[in-house]
Amino acid sequence: MNVLELLSMAMRTVMSKPMRTLLTMLGVIIGVASVVTLVAIGQGTTAKIEEQYESMGTNLLIVNLLGNGRATQLEYDKLMELELLPEIESVAPTVGKNGANVKYDRTTETFNVTGTNDRFFSLMKLELDAGRFLVPADNEFRNPVAVIGSEAAETLFGSADPVGQDVHIDGVVFTIVGKLKAKGSNIGGTSVDNTIVTPLETVRRTFKLGQIRTTYVEAPDVERLTEAQTAMTQFLTAQFKSGSGFRVTNQDELLNASKEASSSLTNQLISVALISLLVGGIGIMNIMLVTVSERTREIGIRKSIGGQRRHILMQFLTEATVISGLGGLIGLLLGIAAALGWPLLNPDQPTKLSLTFGLYAFLFSVLVGILFGFYPANKASRLKPIDALRFD
Structure with a gap:
């Protein structure tokens, strides 16, 4: 058979x-x-x-502080001095205010607010849909300006141009100077699309947000990422007299x-x-x-x-x-x-x-x-x- x-x-x-x-x-x-x-x-x-991962670049480091108190605080000026090192291209410290009430006209919604500097734009590979991004003078003079994400702009303004409009963030008036193109979520699950970006010093002083908890650091290229990570680790260890109060993570590790x-x-x-x-x-x-x-x-x-x-x-x-x-x-x-x-x-x-x-x-x-x-x-x-x- x-x-x-x-x-x-x-x-x-x-x-x-x-x-x-x-x-x-x-x-x-x-x-x-x-x-x-x-x-x-x-x-x-x-x-x-x-x-x-590719959209955020392969030469990115994320520095997170783990402890509390003055022993684990980082000052903005000291962080920016790291750009003098050959292993580091740019530094973007950030502070965050989650769940801020943002009001425009009769519409009130809850969005995250991120305080940062002008380096954040190129470091996070963002693109403008209208207006401009933050400039160094905004941080220096603590200007009450903001750049709005695409989803937040659609929610508050619909199809209208948000640039030049005033919004109230927890009762404080900020002027929208730019609108970002849609970016999507990053590896950590967060997104700038539903975020309002403001100058770091402005939002720190206005809302008393305290210390810088997260900093994004960019190496000149992916080949020097390990050198940049070593330099950041050495800097933070010397700053805090300990190697346990922080975490330096590269994109490969996150991926x-x-x-x-x-x-x-x-x-x-x-x-x-x-x-x-x-x-x-x-x-x-x-x-x-x-x-x-x-x-x-x-x-x-x-x-x-x-x-x-x-x-x-x-x-x-x-x-x-x-x-x-x-x-x-x-x-x-x-x-x-x-x-x-x-x-x-x-x-x-x-x-x-x-x-x-x-x-x-x-x-x-x-x-x-x-x-x-x-x-x-x-x-x-x-x-x-x-x-x-x-x-x-």
Whole structure:
């Protein structure tokens, strides 16, 4: 009996009871579709993280202060002196005011306010849609000016030009001098699109925000990033007489941490999906045992007219494999459809199809059919002809 005959017989048997076959394949279908979809979402998330990383530049350092009190304070002037070092291109200290009430005309919304300097624009790879960004004089003279993000501008002003308009930030009047183009979220999940950027010294004194907690530092190029990180670490260690009150992070570290977190979550979800495949395999074993019981007399007749044990074994094993293989194929197609359709339902979550993982999932479903179909097939092949013929 050749392979084509085995497949032909298996297909006829499987399709003779389509509803039972479909229900048997359900676990395999769900498992394969889930694996394909989850891998596509995971790889899409990774690609988005890498895109955000590239958009902020690969030569960026982020300095965060961890302690409190005067022993862990940084002055703006001392931070700006770091630009004299050859390892450092530019420095943008920041202070933040989260959840500030911003009012224009009769509209009041809550936005984050970031105080910084003119270097922030080029360091964060921002682009202007209208007006100008902050200039050194704004910090020097503590000008009450602000640059508004695209989402914040749309919320407060709609389609109108915000440049030149006055807004009230927690009751203090600021004049909008510029509007930023849409940027999207960075690796940390924050976004300048719904942020209002003001001069650091203005917002510090106006809202009594205190010390500088976060500073962005840019190296001349990616090759000198390690040198810049070393220089910053040495400066902060000397400043605080300790190496534990701060954290200096480069973009590679942020990227790797984000990718590892995304990969870990995706792997856990895939593990759950694979359990569906195993449950589907148990369903295949169960239905094949029922099939052996239903066809006991058929097995006895075939053996009595010269059918060999290996033929019976291969016949039932092929049927189990066909069931799991068809389920895997249907699951693969459904997974691809779900991966392609997911961004339409959730535009913020891109997907990236992986045919390699899809092939692996399909082959795994076939393997499940072989493994879980072997016991019923072996049981059928071991039936004695006389006992099978007597079966009622």
